[in-house]
Amino acid sequence: MTFKDLNIIPSIMEGLNKANYTNPTPIQEQAIPAVLAGRDLLGCAQTGTGKTAAFSVPIIQLLSERSKGPKSARHIRSLILTPTRELAIQIADNIKVYSRYTDIRCTAIVGGVSQKVQERALNQGADIIIATPGRLNDLINQKRIDLKMVEILVLDEADRMLDMGFIHDVKRIIAKMPNKKQTLFFSATMPPEITKMVKTLLVDPVKVEITPVSSTVDRIEQSIYLLENGKKQQMLNQILEDKSIVTALVFTRTKRGADRVTRDLAKVNVTAQAIHGNKSQNERQRALNNFKSGATRVLVATDIAARGIDVEELSHVINFNLPNIPETYVHRIGRTGRAGKSGMAISFCEKDELPFLRDIEKVIKKTIPEVKGHPYPMTGVPVFEKTNKAPGGKPAFNKSSAGKPAKSKANPARKPKSEWFAKSGKTTSSRSNDARSNGSRSHSSSSKPNNGSFSRSSKTRNDRAN
Structure with a gap:
């Protein structure tokens, strides 16, 4: 199959030929006809499958065929939301290649760069904007962007937007658009929150699933x-x-x-x-x-x-x-x-x-x-790769842990205090006596807690390893 078989208009075909696009990828074969037919789309696809052309080529074609009014009266008719600036810029660059022989204009709206440049591009008119949620919300709040004329919405890498905490921003943006619109939804995975969004946003969507994880x-x-x-x-x-x-x-x-x-x-x-x-x-x-x-x-x-x-x-x-x-x-x-x-x-x-x-x-x-x-x-071999119990119910340790065994036994009993100075009658330094005396007090006053303490620390180390 070729792009010509997908009924792509000549002006877009010329752009695709210049970019050395010859045969569509599986997702393009399935998605382009569905989008051209005006259907909502749910695409489950990884990166590197040709996803960008799968939604942008038919959008360019639909907007070209529906173009109306002079160039100065351009409105934003398609919004593509992406999780990151790099992805937004990449999509914008691709759309410019595909649409170079059409009258369609696009611009990227992302954070991290001057807003003034983006405002100038919007004032000149854009049919398609590719945006990250944060900067787009800023411009909406400043009344710099109006989404009331949006006909086609694309949510690209929706699962990543969820991971990055953008879903509430996305919902606020969607609320600024007409209820009646075509929605194209792409996500590599389908966590519950994304599944819920799909049910809310899409109407009888065509489902395209390419290349499982x-x-x-x-x-x-x-x-x-x-x-x-x-x-x-x-x-x-x-x-x-x-x-x-x-x-x-x-x-x-x-x-x-x-x-x-x-x-x-x-x-x-x-x-x-x-x-x-x-x-x-x-x-x-x-x-x-x-x-x-x-x-x-x-x-x-x-x-x-x-x-x-x-x-x-x-x-x-x-x-x-x-x-x-x-x-x-x-x-x-x-x-x-x-x-x-x-x-x-x-x-x-x-x-x-x-x-x-x-x-x-x-x-x-x-x-x-x-x-x-x-x-x-x-x-050494990690503990969790071994069985947790050795025969006899004792914990199994590998060689690396055997090299540094955890003390699980109590300290041996020390001599009674009365016997400390019995040997040879020599007088030890006061510093030594103090040290021993302190050690004795801590031991004699808490021999049981010490016993338990060593067992607990050993258990803690085993638990961490496991």
Whole structure:
């Protein structure tokens, strides 16, 4: 099937041809006809499936066919809501490519950059706005944006908006629009709150489900390094000595962690830039452009900031920290292996991250192969991977815990106080006497609590390990 078979108008076809789009992806094949027919749509799809073109191409066509009035009388007729600035800008860039030979105008409304520039774009007129909820709400409250003429609403990555706490903002925005409109709803997962929204917003929707979570990663070569604590940076430095890794996207759990990894890579002459929420929009966009152009070899990102990063030929994704949500792992490694291409995903795992690894493997329904023979192996087998009880009812410990056994027995009884100075008649220093006397008092006055205290501390350590 080709885009021409989907009844795309010539002006859009010209833009698609210029962008080297030839054959639609599965989600485009299913979604475009439904949207062109005016139906509401519920799309369950991961990133990298061609989702943006699946909703933006038919929107451009519908608005082009319904265009009315002079250019100066433009109103916002389609709103696309996204969770992050990067994703909004990426979608806006794509729409400009698809619509370059039409009369449709679009603009991105995001935080982190000057509002004045966006106000000027709105004053010039925009048919489609792609926005993040925070900045859009600001402009609505300032009466700078009117959504009363919106005909088509798109909620992209709705589950991520829920994760980021934007759902109430989204509901306030929707309340400013006409009740009668076409709604296109995309979400990689369907938690209860999202399911509830779908039932409220969509009317008899066409459902399109592409690439379940467990199979998204099938074409990506995955590996895991089980590392001793504190050795991740050394391992990353060593991996990046391989010059065949031209570009790599490295994920960290925190903004501070992203900055630290970037600094440490610079020390070994690896060009790297960080992208996260504390960076201004201009800094983030500059880092992304440098990465896409090849000026920067490594982009270090947090999960939030990485939404919207779409880099062709990205061969490697490296999880410096494993995510605590398994689906986030799928989102991350989906940055490589795009559009049917293969890719590599490398993950680092310390002992405290092993439960995250176990959850990830349950979701993707496969065991991630471990890389062995590196200089920083994890020592010992984690307690929770063993059985909790050994024969005889005693707790089972591995070799690493046996090396540092927890004291579960009470201290041995000391000599009576009357015998302390009986030996050889020598006088000990007053400091020594005080120390012993204090020790004796604490022991003799609380020998039972001590006994219980040691048992409790041992139990606490076992519980933590488990």
